[in-house]
Amino acid sequence: MSEDAIRLVTIGRIIRRRWRLLTILAVVGALVGYGTSLLFPPRYTTSASVLLPGAWEERELLTQAEIATSSVVVDRAAATLGWTGVSGSELRDRVSAKAADGNIIKISGTADTPERAQQLTDQMVQQFVTFAARILGDNTDPEAAARPEALRQMVVQTSRRITELADAADPGQTVEGVQARTELEKLRTALQEAMKKLDEADPATNKANMVVMGPAARPTGEAPPTRMQLIVAGALLFFLFAVIGHLAAARASRRLRTEPEIAAALGSVLLGTVDVPGEGPARGPRGRGPRAWIRWLLGVDTRWDLPTPQPSGGEVGRQSRYRQVCARLRDRLPAPRRLLVVVPDGDEIARRAAGQLVAEADSDPSPTSSSRGYPMLRVVEVSVSRPLVPDRGTESGALVVLSAGSWTAGELAGIAEACADGRHEVVGIVVAGTVRARPTRTAGRPPHHATPAFAVGDDARGGSV
Structure with missing residues (x-):
């Protein structure tokens, strides 16, 4: 074969004159793909999502995704499922989690049957929510944990004092009395709004508001690579290797043509x-x-x-x-x-x-x-x-x-x-x-x-x- 670029007519000539050999090799490749599928049993994958309300930074979402597949969560899920011969270390290779848009953690589980894949995913979600809530709720500093509650008590006392001052103000309809009561009501409203914002910013509140967006759906098809995909891939690879081998042999041929x-x-x-x-x-x-x-x-x-x-x-x-x-x-x-x-x-x-x-x-x-x-x-x-x-x-x-x-x-x-x-x-x-x-x-x-x-x-x- 000359050093010219390989054209489609050359490949067509190989297929036309070597179709028997190519067909046999494609069948052999399909059989190899089928044999490979027997070594790897079918797998089924499903997923479930957990919503994290509030404002979360990207690095915090990545941290939550790592927590979802941590050894603690996986071991707890394995202990709860109680599958014979399946330990937490084996389950760790079958689960995954990733942070999606909208403060969502998507947890996926893979098993050898659709039922087990669904059970594994739901259990992983439950254990993740429980463990993450515990982490966010734990506070090792007693003084820091007591400060928000003390602030709430002070706000309550201040609100009561404002009410007393408003009642003690000039009960008449003088301008000074009306202005005093108005200022006191504004102060009460500002304190209530500040306290509401403080509650929303509290990590414990976010923890309590984690939402599981429905149970995992039961998978209806195998996870790739499926048996059919392996068979087709084997046939295609053997076919391509045969064509490439013909082209390489022709390019390396030393037969004289001119x-x-x-x-x-x-x-x-x-x-x-x-x-x-x-x-x-x-x-x-x-x-x-x-x-x-x-x-x-x-x-x-x-x-x-x-x-x-x-x-x-x-x-x-x-x-x-x-x-x-x-x-x-x-x-x-x-x-x-x-x-x-x-x-x-x-x-x-x-x-x-x-x-x-x-x-x-x-x-x-x-x-x-x-x-x-x-x-x-x-x-x-x-x-x-x-x-x-x-x-x-x-x-x-x-x-x-x-x-x-x-x-x-x-x-x-x-x-x-x-x-x-x-x-x-x-x-x-x-x-x-x-x-x-x-x-x-x-x-x-x-x-x-x-x-x-x-x-x-x-x-x-x-x-x-």
Whole structure:
């Protein structure tokens, strides 16, 4: 794969050509997600809210949220619930509290059943309100606790004294008497309002006014991640990892894809490119044995990173390409001679192209004319792992036919060395590709080149190694 940005067409090609493998891996991922859900039993979560009246600073609300999940509150809730085998330390991981807007503390509880989740949350709320009220009500300074009560007594006495003064004022309707009584009433009202504000600012009053905003609702669904979420996540992760693995393998591939790279690896010149009609998907495994069946079942017996075949320019255009290659090959040879057509073993596209090339060379209408005719060709398939080319005999020279994007530089260099060991000069290179063939116009009448290409390729392979 080139260093170009990965496009959607590449991912679409992976899905289209590897859908069997991707489907199997997605199923495996779903099974892994299901197995994971069995290790983690379902959980149910519910919550309840506690309102804190009065003016509270943000840090004070955070302190109350910490108190709600403190060990004292959780241990008291665990002791009250009395669940077998469940201690306060275990419950501490199942409860949480957070300060919300509007002086609200939201307490949440999680358990393995909806009923237990509801019971846990309600008990946590109750224990929190009780414990917080106790904290706010406790006062370790007796003098400070007695001061508000003494102030109230003084206000009561002052109010009584104001009443006495008002009664003792001039009972007549003089201006001075009316003004005195009015001032005394204003003073009484101011004292009452001050005392009311003092009561509202008293933490003990806020403590007593904590409001539980209803019991916790019984949960109707599992808390995430649910079993279905784990199954879907497992399938999706395995699918994505498979696609990413294909892209990474293609990016790290060292197979040669351009014609100049192929020519440089073989140390010869490119005579041209030829096309063969693309074949449909294989209806059975290529080879025998369980490994071949597995590869066919997974769909990995065909390359996915090859580009989509382009529409064919027609039979005439394909035949013209083969004639041009034969003509260039003839022009490079000083005299007519026999050549080996070397095809890497396993390169089906190259094998078909070599068979068609042999058929075209055999169909030269004028081998004795001034054009000297096309050279005689014989196909041999060479293993890229242990390349071995027949020694020079009746053939003197080699023509390498291969498809682009299938072999590395080291593999092609090995084929070139094998040709040199067999005393064959690599006189040229032909790169083969696939095209989408047009449907035949007459059913039952295949193109005239189809049978000779395969027949000649198979018969001429008598010297294969």
